[in-house]
Amino acid sequence: MIRGTISSLAAAAVFTAVSMGAAQSAETVKIGAIAPKTGPLAGGATVTQWPNVRLWVERVNAEGGLDVGGDRMLIELIEYDDKTNPGEHIKLAQRLAERDKVDFVVAPYGTGFNIATAPIYGRYGYPMIAVSAITDKMEELTTRYPNLFFTLGTTTAFVEGVKEILVEKRDAGVIGDEIAMVNVADAFGIELSDVARELFTEAGFELVYDKSYPLGTPDLSPVMKGAKDSGAKAFVAWSYPPDSFGLAEQAIIENLDVAVYYSAVATSFPSFSEAYGGKIDNVLGAGGTNVDDPRIAEYRKAHEEVTGKVADYWASANTYAALQILQQAIEGAGTLDRDAVTQYIKDNSFDTVMGDLAFENNVSHTFWSVGQWQDGVFRGVKGSKVEGAVPVRVKDGWAE
Amino acid sequence: MKPPGHPELILAAAAAVAAAFLPMVVNNYWLGIGVDAMMYVALATSWALFSGPTRHISLATGAFFGVGGFLVGTGMSDHQAPFWAMAALSAFVGAILAALIGIATLRLSGVYFVIFTLGLAEMIRNLVSWVQNNFLGSRGLYVLTDFRDQHLYWMLLAVASSVYLLGWIVNRSRLGFALRVIGDDETVARHVGIDTAAAKVILFTTTGFFASLVGAIIAPRWSYIEPNQVFSPQLSFFVVIMALLGGAGRLWAPIVGVIPFLLIWNWVDASFPKQSILFLGLAFLLIVYVLPNGFVGRIEQLRDRMRGAGG
Numbered sequence: 001m002i003r004g005t006i007s008s009l010a011a012a013a014v015f016t017a018v019s020m021g022a023a024q025s026a027e028t029v030k031i032g033a034i035a036p037k038t039g040p041l042a043g044g045a046t047v048t049q050w051p052n053v054r055l056w057v058e059r060v061n062a063e064g065g066l067d068v069g070g071d072r073m074l075i076e077l078i079e080y081d082d083k084t085n086p087g088e089h090i091k092l093a094q095r096l097a098e099r100d101k102v103d104f105v106v107a108p109y110g111t112g113f114n115i116a117t118a119p120i121y122g123r124y125g126y127p128m129i130a131v132s133a134i135t136d137k138m139e140e141l142t143t144r145y146p147n148l149f150f151t152l153g154t155t156t157a158f159v160e161g162v163k164e165i166l167v168e169k170r171d172a173g174v175i176g177d178e179i180a181m182v183n184v185a186d187a188f189g190i191e192l193s194d195v196a197r198e199l200f201t202e203a204g205f206e207l208v209y210d211k212s213y214p215l216g217t218p219d220l221s222p223v224m225k226g227a228k229d230s231g232a233k234a235f236v237a238w239s240y241p242p243d244s245f246g247l248a249e250q251a252i253i254e255n256l257d258v259a260v261y262y263s264a265v266a267t268s269f270p271s272f273s274e275a276y277g278g279k280i281d282n283v284l285g286a287g288g289t290n291v292d293d294p295r296i297a298e299y300r301k302a303h304e305e306v307t308g309k310v311a312d313y314w315a316s317a318n319t320y321a322a323l324q325i326l327q328q329a330i331e332g333a334g335t336l337d338r339d340a341v342t343q344y345i346k347d348n349s350f351d352t353v354m355g356d357l358a359f360e361n362n363v364s365h366t367f368w369s370v371g372q373w374q375d376g377v378f379r380g381v382k383g384s385k386v387e388g389a390v391p392v393r394v395k396d397g398w399a400e
Numbered sequence: 401m402k403p404p405g406h407p408e409l410i411l412a413a414a415a416a417v418a419a420a421f422l423p424m425v426v427n428n429y430w431l432g433i434g435v436d437a438m439m440y441v442a443l444a445t446s447w448a449l450f451s452g453p454t455r456h457i458s459l460a461t462g463a464f465f466g467v468g469g470f471l472v473g474t475g476m477s478d479h480q481a482p483f484w485a486m487a488a489l490s491a492f493v494g495a496i497l498a499a500l501i502g503i504a505t506l507r508l509s510g511v512y513f514v515i516f517t518l519g520l521a522e523m524i525r526n527l528v529s530w531v532q533n534n535f536l537g538s539r540g541l542y543v544l545t546d547f548r549d550q551h552l553y554w555m556l557l558a559v560a561s562s563v564y565l566l567g568w569i570v571n572r573s574r575l576g577f578a579l580r581v582i583g584d585d586e587t588v589a590r591h592v593g594i595d596t597a598a599a600k601v602i603l604f605t606t607t608g609f610f611a612s613l614v615g616a617i618i619a620p621r622w623s624y625i626e627p628n629q630v631f632s633p634q635l636s637f638f639v640v641i642m643a644l645l646g647g648a649g650r651l652w653a654p655i656v657g658v659i660p661f662l663l664i665w666n667w668v669d670a671s672f673p674k675q676s677i678l679f680l681g682l683a684f685l686l687i688v689y690v691l692p693n694g695f696v697g698r699i700e701q702l703r704d705r706m707r708g709a710g711g
Contacts, residue, residue, distance in 0.1 A: 187628075
């Protein structure tokens with residue numbers, strides 16, 4: 001129901017944008033955006049990707065548009081639903097470039113989609129500032145596709161963040177050497193658990209429970225029972241949106257007795273806290289943000305006002321920052337020439353909601369890796385080149 | 401279904417040669433649609449090779465297609481294998497898989513076979529995820545090549561042409577005759593001494609071979625392979641709809657279904673994104689009520705009627 005209303009709003013916004021475009025076609029910049037509105041990744045994209053695209057377009061246009069070499073140009077957004085289908089996405093990307101002839105694009109949502117479209121967008125010279133794409137192959141990919149930029153960190157960085165916390169808590173005597181680890185059997189979950197197995201063992205931990213479950217499994221109760229029976233004081237789950245919720249629910253039911261509880265993607269979603277309230281206090285998850293930073297606070301307020309939704313506590317800010325970079329690069333280069341804008345992105349640093357952000361060989365190292373729910377707010381506890389990390393608290397039961 | 405003659409073969413060869421020039425005359429957007437169309441032409445023709453004469457509706461195309469894409473991904477990403485070797489291997493694995501499945505299930509008939517093939521893609525997807533998780537330990541499967549759309553288009557055209565040629569030969573052979581008898585009445589076929597199981601398994605194997613090969617060729621276009629995306633049930637349905645829309649009775653008929661369907665689908669998808677599944681349903685209804693033998697069957701029926709009126 002809510003999603004329906006929002007998508008019809010979005011549709012109305014596109015319609016308005018298109019009809020406005022017809023009236024002042026000389027002064028618009030066409031920006032194309034393709035991401036899932038339906039299919040398995042739609043849940044994540046409608047939280048992290050689409051609201052930020054809308055917010056950005058609305059704010060830029062409210063200020064009179066982009067300043068391109070002294071001319072004010074309104075943004076005309078052209079958006080498509082890829083249905084979480086790579087074949088569909090590729091076709092639409094070609095449509096954006098060839099038929100709609102957009103000036104710039106918003107990078108897709110999801111690792112696979114960014115990699116699949118990189119050759120197409122590369123051919124047309126579109127700079128792609130990827131956010132929701134995490135891989136350990138950045139060097140190879142950015143060498144192959146010099147127009148592709150990464151901003152959300154690497155697989156290894158995410159595991160490193162968790163490892164640091166585990167080591168700290170072991171040194172403090174809160175947990176022992178035993179860890180219970182589970183993962184979703186999908187590319188991202190498998191990749192993370194692979195890296196984790198190596199790094200955790202290296203740090204002297206023992207995986208007393210190590211299980212995977214299929215994507216979309218409805219019953220996580222055996223997984224959690226197994227973790228509980230292992231007796232480990234630390235629980236780590238490399239999980240996805242539906243199962244991050246399912247695992248928390250089972251942990252509450254089983255009253256899982258751990259001092260460290262971590263689940264990966266979607267733990268940072270506001271709906272996670274709405275679903276379980278105070279019970280999930282001190283739960284750790286992928287991402288994080290610094291809500292006390294005035295720029296973040298201002299951004300979160302605007303996000304809620306314009307989109308009607310609370311921004312998630314992780315990639316939302318990165319997504320918005322990526323759009324700010326595109327904006328500042330177009331304005332800084334003072335042209336719609338894509339090669340000039342791409343070069344500008346490589347050579348400059350940008351003032352974004354995530355702070356000052358610059359690229360080193362097309363990769364930005366400004367990101368949060370681990371956050372924690374602390375009294376209803378998901379705060380960053382581990383990150384790279386970010387300020388405002390708070391100390392990690394110990395999980396103490398699942399009572400409200 | 402009558403066996404096709406030499407004029408048809410010459411016509412098909414001319415059409416294939418003409419199609420090879422498409423990348424020279426259209427822009428990248430239409431070439432992209434051309435790759436899609438050629439992919440479905442190859443899949444729908446190979447589907448019709450088996451399902452046309454035997455009238456067994458198979459929804460396993462997505463499973464074989466997925467196996468092809470996944471094998472290319474694993475080979476190139478984890479073992480630095482060359483694309484060509486993996487594409488060849490995919491086709492053979494697809495064929496072996498189809499043969500095994502055929503031996504186990506082709507005694508099923510009617511709706512039981514349909515349901516089984518529908519579940520197959522899901523089963524293989526989970527199996528692949530399980531293997532990847534427990535034994536291979538993947539880091540995401542990257543298929544990075546220098547192929548561009550025109551290269552993939554030509555490869556798919558070659559596959560589609562091979563499928564057609566094979567079908568043409570089969571239809572003129574004893575095997576083709578046996579399959580037509582099976583399609584008309586399987587009991588009669590058995591009574592006249594046709595080894596129905598063997599005939600069906602052979603044809604099903606070729607379907608698996610070609611569908612896996614097409615999946616392998618498409619993998620470089622996706623660049624990044626996830627089992628949860630490459631095993632798509634939608635693909636199986638698309639192939640069936642396109643083949644039936646053209647008419648499964650003639651080997652070249654699916655082509656007549658693929659092109660209008662894709663053009664309308666692209667238009668519906670861009671104009672009414674939320675209603676696209678509704679359109680799929682309408683297409684099914686249209687086939688069942690108006691075009692039970694597809695466009696080609698309808699045209700032939702009209703032609704016969706006009707001849708009847710004239711004579």
